[in-house]
Amino acid sequence: MNSTESNTTDVDESRLEKYFDPDTLDTEPTLVGSECPECGTIQFPSRERCPECFETMQRRALSRTGTLYTYATVGMGPSGFSPPYTIGYVDLPDGIRLFTTITDDEELEIGREMEVTTGTVSVDDGVAIKGYQFRPAEGDV
Numbered sequence: 001m002n003s004t005e006s007n008t009t010d011v012d013e014s015r016l017e018k019y020f021d022p023d024t025l026d027t028e029p030t031l032v033g034s035e036c037p038e039c040g041t042i043q044f045p046s047r048e049r050c051p052e053c054f055e056t057m058q059r060r061a062l063s064r065t066g067t068l069y070t071y072a073t074v075g076m077g078p079s080g081f082s083p084p085y086t087i088g089y090v091d092l093p094d095g096i097r098l099f100t101t102i103t104d105d106e107e108l109e110i111g112r113e114m115e116v117t118t119g120t121v122s123v124d125d126g127v128a129i130k131g132y133q134f135r136p137a138e139g140d141v
């Protein structure tokens with residue numbers, strides 16, 4: 001891949017393939033974690049072995065929506081992030097609390113329903129890194 005210092009058109013989508021069910025990316029992007037058939041532990045990102053009982057885990061689609069647990073707008077950021085940007089935790093009904101960047105963050109409130117989407121989460125050496133983000137769910141009041 002050709003890259004120059006001012007070139008920000010390169011895109012790295014490897015995280016999309018790692019975190020999402022690829023068949024859902026064009027329609028309703030769905031994160032994939034793993035579930036232990038033995039003890040029910042759910043993990044994201046997905047893992048081969050259950051961290052609790054070492055059973056082989058099975059891939060499992062996660063809920064596309066969750067509840068905003070907390071958030072913060074960051075005024076300074078490490079290289080690759082352009083402040084201000086918003087980060088937070090979203091609780092999925094699957095029992096997972098995800099750390100995430102948040103887009104469309106004008107009207108956030110703790111407890112609000114959020115939905116997963118894809119977006120540029122950072123820029124590394126001119127390469128836009130695509131990953132998961134959350135935004136307020138449409139139709140939430």
Ligand SMILES: [Zn+2]
Pocket residue numbers: 036037038039040041050051052053054055
């Ligand atoms: Zn287990």
